[in-house]
Amino acid sequence: MSDLASLKPDLIVHGTKPFNAEPPLSRLRAAFVTDVADFYVRSHGDVPDLDRDLHKVRVVGQVAAPLALSLADLQARFATKRVAAVLQCAGNRRADLQAVERTSGDAWAPGAIGHAEWTGVALADVLHAAGAAVGAGLHVAFEGADIAENEGAPDAPFGVSIPLKKALTGDVLLAWAMNGAALTREHGAPLRVVVPGYAGVRSTKWIREIRVQDHPSTAFQQAQDYLLFPPDMRAETHDPSRGTAIAEMPLNAAICEPAAGATLPKGRTVVRGYAIATDRAVARVDVSADGGREWRQATIEPRGNGPWSWTFWNTVLDITEGEHDLVVRAWDAAGQTQPARPEDVWNFKGYLSAAWHRVRVMAV
Template sequence: MSAPLSPDHALIAHSTQPLNAEPPLHRLRANFRTQVADFYIRSHGDMPHLDPATHRVRVAGRVARPLDLSLGDLQAGSAPKNVMAVLQCAGNRRADLQVVGCTSGDHWAPGAIGHAEWTGAALADVLHAAGVSETDGLHVAFEGADVAENEGAEDAPYGVSIPLAKAMSGDVLLAWAMNGEPLAREHGAPLRVVVPGFAGVRSTKWIRDIRVQDRPSDAFQQAHDYLLFPPDMRAATQDPIRGVTIDEMPLNAAICEPAPGSSLPEGSTTIRGYAIATDRAIARVDVSVDGGRQWRQATIEDHGGARWSWTFWHATLDLLTGEHELVVRAWDAAGQTQPALADDVWNFKGYLSAAWHRVRVVVL
């Protein structure tokens, strides 16, 4: 059962050991740049306590000059880079898939997502300084200082990887600040990786080891866990060979206000939410008050259109007395939209839940 973390903390905890929590959706929608107190927390084990003065990050593997860097070394090495970017758990909106069939993992509502300004050193600059071999087919593996609790396997240091081409894109950071403040412990202090456009699992917190290699990481999170499996597969029959690695996130949209189960007065109601399309712009957002039979176009709010940002939208509609199923769907710049039903994207891991988002309300 989800519960508030504490009377003075806005987040709702799905689990406390390890800590996994998301904000109430009205708090998520309150600011285009998500406040740290409203940013979801995803942990795979106990959060380490690291001393910023002594913590080191190693860079090794297919590089000419292996490095051993402190936070001070990274901050002094080049001008810091700021990137506005969304981080989103691959299990965001898993609760919608749970309605279709049993899934593993925490039952996230649409709040396992947040948008912040990240400050740090470009990973590409660090790899260049190490004399990286920019050869096709290479990968950059990350290891955190945390020990992950791995379902069905031994606990081990958290590890993932991304293709070298993504690592060298310029916007991937070794970040030490979030919204202009040093990282909080729960968000990876003193250093974390931020991989814009990829599932949050790739943005390793408490980073301690970076290795350029000729294959993806063989750590549990990369090789066995964060995979999209076909709908016929179950936990007892899972086969990593049939899984698709989850990197880029799908087109998605969610209603943040009103909340599910709200009782509303008859008449004008404003519906608010977010939409996200990874590296494409959101071209249109449609809203329905009758389960998707009729649609009205929502207003897309202008917040500058940064490449890795999300999109806020709103629509003011008249609601008559009775029960209503509010629905949202988004369209991206390529003319793609979302599947209508959660049944269409169900998988036993509960990843990439991106069907139309539905909220039931009662008008009195």
């Protein structure tokens, strides 16, 4: 959507129709709570312009009392809840995988991620009010008001699902505000789903239907698109039955400063970035100035991190004259770390790129 591109001239735009863009990494790292203007935008088709007062979300399927709720209804009937949570595109850092071999999708740098405070109501409260069925094997399907452009399939309303167990955790929201202000159009106004810890695709924007059912969504995004495929598959030979639906996001870290390709004065160099471990704590971050042969432990910045927040880190390296490959890796509270090479996680869709992040710089 070219009108959005003109309103966001400071973002790195990967496409205008659909509109997809991310911030420069220095701006992403500038604030622990990402400014709305610097929050990545992922669209799958048109960007609806919905009437805030007239729009309603239907709650249907295996429920005792189907509902049709406006934004005003939600605000009047249910307790308001705020959750600080990262949203991250499943294709974040896809550019690193494309450097190994071509993948489908936009060449996202590490900026397809952001951290915000979301305001809304717990989806669990709405499901309880509708008398939703309970039991193992149930799912909650979401349908948006946008028409997604589906590669190799007819365009259709955007759709995904999450397990009912996740939907009832209390932190999954029907949100109407972001960082204390009403949602903007590109971020799902007037109402969106926020599913902390899951790939951003599960956080349906412009939500218009919530359906409790005994199977995952059959929509293109759930059944065919957002799947992790084994490395032997290619676009022309892929078999959706061999793909794994992407839900939780992996441990990841990225260097935001200095920028790739930067020319720096030799000597003391500040290196800063983010790390994310979904609902586990980031226990340690290591940084190397020589491609990963020797490591220095970074300082984790105290931010009062919630379970769905990210972690900011920084360190100072002594950079000698010449080229240097700066590298970062994170460790979580379970003692797990990231794979070393993008070749180890390559897949033709370019999802879940979580190998060590590398930035080449020149010191003079």
